[in-house]
Amino acid sequence: MNIKIYQENRLTRQPFFKTLITYLSENNEVQLRTLHQEFSKESHLDRKIGTYIDAGLILRKNKRYSNAFHVFSDADFEPKQIEIHTNTPQHLSYDHPFFVAKGSQIERLLDASQIYQTLSNDVNAIKLHETTQFGFKTPENNNPVKATLANYFIKLEEGVPLSAFENEIYARIGDVDPNYALKYMTTFLLKFSNHSHIKARTDIFIETLEKYHYIEQISEKEYCCKLKFSTLCLETKHFDEAKDFIAAQIGQTQNLPDFIEI
Structure with missing residues (x-):
């Protein structure tokens, strides 16, 4: 198997x-x-x-x-549990490794499901919310996976190999402390809450935000923000059993646009 x-x-x-x-x-x-x-x-x-x-x-x-x-397969779930459906977006968490049969519908649905990530820092209350595929750490068959800043920090922390794009980011900011980087990035993004365009000299953090398409350079020293500011707050639900977590996760199919929370 x-x-x-x-x-x-x-x-x-x-x-x-x-x-x-x-x-x-x-x-x-x-x-x-x-x-x-x-x-x-x-x-x-x-x-x-x-x-x-x-x-x-x-x-x-x-x-x-x-x-x-236990290796979970399609046989472990009722047919209605593995139908393609959309649940209300939530932060779902399960704290342990779990094992799934390759080639199963469960694997396919898990990899295609979404996770909602939140980046924060201890200097200000600004939060960066991102959405990516659940299987972002182990993409199969060169399937494209949406790059997020959260993915980059998670892979560095856990020693997961970086993608070609993430290696470009590493060439700019390296193994930077996430809290340190986010302090500067969120402070810069906050300026867009009152202004549609910001003039600034580029640096490695601004370049990184631009690489992730969170901002866009519109002139030599002027930027606009491509993320919206929102007050949306997702609920968090923790699971003690892997099977319950899997059943809930495959229903997370809504691709929320990235946004900034103040």
């Missing part, structure tokens, strides 16, 4: 972990000596497997090993 991992952490991103769980999904309840034979070239094999067991990802029972997690 091909397995896709969502909301990965440090352990699930390890290449050997992905290789191991694929093997165990096809060869359940394997003895340790079989794993040593199969992965004879893998260094520190016992230590790595022990770490996965401690994290609750691999199960050791009666000296045999298997995957300790």
